[in-house]
């Protein structure tokens with residue numbers, strides 16, 4: 144089956160504008176791999192390079208160890224699903240899916256069987272003879288997937304296939320896509336600018352910005368150990384702080400943050416006393432309570448400035464005594480039973496484990 | 509008068525300007541006297557048209573033949589040009605060559621008919637073509653192509669480029685993309701292009717006048733030469749006949765007509 148992609152030092156220009164800057168990626172066989180990044184960072188271009196619609200000025204693209212750059216799009220054993228689905232408007236659902244098979248001169252009975260299986264896979268049997276204009280967005284999307292799978296490609300490329308759908312349907316189809324991936328077992332390369340989509344179903348994620356790969360890792364690694372400020376802020380929400388190192392200990396730094404005070408943070412990058420760092424602290428890692436907790440470090444006093452009830456959690460914006468506004472997200476486990484309700488203008492204590500605040504960038508050294 | 513009312517009034521007047529002359533022609537085709545004064549209802553001009561007006565019918569059939577031949581050719585060539593241009597431009601950066609090509613296809617829209625007529629006449633005499641049916645057809649093909657091309661191109665331009673790419677991606681060759689995806693989706697605009705070329709050809713006077721030569725005449729030229737001896741109500745009758753024909757065809761094919769605009 145295969146389906147292993149290596150992208151080696153790819154540089155791509157549109158005129159003078161460099162869209163891909165020395166991009167290198169290893170996508171493993173059978174993996175659900177996401178390329179995540181803000182709009183305009185070059186995700187679609189990268190996918191089109193793999194599909195064969197864009198040439199590159201430098202670098203190479205290998206599929207199962209062999210360069211595919213010399214192959215035109217219609218000869219590459221990869222298929223792409225466009226954001227607009229690009230179904231053939233003049234053909235029925237059945238004929239759309241049969242299109243690649245007819246090109247390959249399959250017999251009528253083979254076509255019936257394979258299209259039938261694919262229709263079954265996407266649960267669209269009863270819509271087989273409708274035209275694309277008669278389908279809902281979610282249905283079109285499924286037909287596009289079935290059509291792309293008809294060729295039995297080694298790799299399926301998906302360019303924001305869910306972005307045209309509403310939030311609820313997006314969730315459903317994402318799970319469906321994940322199940323489909325398990326069933327067909329080929330490599331999926333999934334492009335999205337939606338961080339929740341990327342981290343919820345992918346085996347690994349490549350985070351891109353401005354034509355460069357910023358970080359590659361499992362969703363867990365990407366979320367829990369962002370490599371720089373961009374990674375920390377693009378995925379999830381966080382409290383970023385500029386801090387000065389006061390003391391270097393074996394595992395921690397003692398730092399001072401303007402507006403916060405003095406606390407300990409995890410020593411995951413080398414720095415000396417006097418250095419200025421940027422550190423991140425995820426809001427859900429912070430405890431919030433009315434009573435002063437029974438620990439002595441990383442505890443600060445403040446007032447709730449804002450309270451946003453979200454159902455499963457409440458977002459608090461706490462103004463610390465020295466002025467920093469800290470985001471604290473409190474998950475509701477047994478709301479009202481275990482937890483005293485906190486309100487606007489309540490005086491509270493926030494605290495966190497030093498390991499949860501860590502350095503993303505060293506500004507001066 | 510309120511502005512809204514004024515606009516409505518203007519619209520009304522515009523329609524009036526447009527349709528009153530047509531109505532007059534139809535009305536006077538049933539007028540019993542030759543002079544433009546209503547004297548009573550008659551069908552005698554129609555009888556004359558259908559029984560004795562040999563020259564009119566010969567010109568009419570000439571017009572139809574010219575229109576069928578020239579609009580078919582112009583549609584085929586225009587469609588191919590449009591697809592060719594789309595192919596060149598597709599995905600690529602706009603080059604100066606493109607802009608030049610564009611200019612070349614736009615030019616015939618703005619060049620006055622008289623100039624096209626004279627230049628074709630010169631061209632044909634340079635090549636020592638005998639003026640007649642074939643030169644009329646060639647001339648009509650020439651002036652129709654930019655229109656048929658524009659109609660097909662504007663449809664192509666709106667066509668989702670990803671659909672073409674999807675076809676490639678699924679394994680189609682260029683020829684297969686052309687015949688299995690592009691052309692089937694262009695059918696409405698190809699029909700519309702044909703209709704447009706047909707109407708342009710049927711009522712062209714100026715250019716035909718230059719290239720027709722002495723032997724062959726088309727309906728507009730025939731009518732013009734008859735009018736020099738005074739307006740005959742037979743002309744009103746053939747005009748009414750053609751108005752009815754156009755309205756019927758236009759109505760039957762209204763689905764395609766909207767692609768022209």
Ligand SMILES: Nc1ncnc2c1ncn2[C@@H]1O[C@H](COP(=O)(O)OP(=O)(O)OP(=O)(O)O)[C@@H](O)[C@H]1O
Pocket residue numbers: 157162180181182183184185186187188189336599
């Ligand atoms: N054919 C082209 N010619 C010139 N510039 C282009 C072309 N295609 C894309 N670009 C530019 O390259 C950059 C990256 O585009 P790309 O479509 O890859 O972004 P993206 O990450 O997919 O964004 P989005 O999330 O909005 O789809 C953009 O700045 C875009 O303007």
Ligand SMILES: [Mg+2]
Pocket residue numbers: 186187188302
């Ligand atoms: Mg994109």
